[in-house]
Amino acid sequence: MSSIVYLRLKKHVHLRPMQQIRLADIAYISTMAPNKMKLAETNLYQITKQDKQAVVLDSFQIIEQIHAQFPDLEIQLVGPTYTIVNVEKKKHKHSILLASFVWILLFIGTAMTIMNFHYDVSMLEVQQKLHFLFTGRQSDHPLWIQIPYSFGLGIGMLLFFNHWFKKRFNEEPSPLEIELFQYQQSMDEYMSYHENALHDKKHLP
């Protein structure tokens, strides 16, 4: 009698080097079959030294391996069709130096970009002219425009990024978080294709 096994692969898992990958490590399993525990313990893959940072396990490979050991099970896939196994050498420690570098890079980069923009569009002249239009007086530093402008600049950016330190303005994710998410997804898709043993490396697009 064949019973159905529902498998939902986990998209991302983090495992140690030289570890045996069991089915339970990479998938959620739902089945009425009596040997569920044994199924969950099935070894699928041995992480070797040759594997670098990531291994992609395609659902097809997984199904073939399970079929080889449990011929009477019928497998139904739900969700992702591959799992990306990230092989972590050791617990990643966050480099404060690198983060500071990125911070300063962003700080100086954006400072210069906005300065170039201000000079590019002759913003100071426009503000001086505007100040003259409004008040009839010449002023080299029309602070009544410039200070609110600066506040507006900061507030506009905060509105766009959708948070103020820990506090969010609403439940929506910020465009930056979406951008990060999409970046990760594109990387996953690339990995699932290029690191996949089922794809012939000679016929890449």
Next chain:
Amino acid sequence: MIKNIFLNMLEGLTGFASGLAVGCGFVALLTVLGIIPRLVQLSKSAHLIKSYTGAVIAGTLFGTFLSFSDITWNQPNGTLLLWGTFHGIFNGMLAAALTEVLNVFPILSKRLRIDQYLKSLLMAFVFGKVAGSLFQWLIFVQK
């Protein structure tokens, strides 16, 4: 007196509104170009993303301050060197991200069927930028 207050309010409102527009547009550009996700990925520091947002905002405000004030500091040339280096890296990332967003390389290499030379195309882009920049500052503007 009242007219003055009114005019000041008007100026303030104009400044605030233009700041809001520029701020939104500026970060929208940075986000579309995807520089921050790339940096986060390179430095493996997704948990610091809020801090980086702070860097962007602080940097922009500092740049605004520098644009509109005429204060001077007595900094050594080393500061300029560091500042220029960081600015260069950031600008390089901007330029590269722009070409990437516009799909210049994939389209070019598909059209001309030179997919296998993609890496050397990229190098041409890099060397061209460096040579162009050096040419501009060392020769072009010296005349």
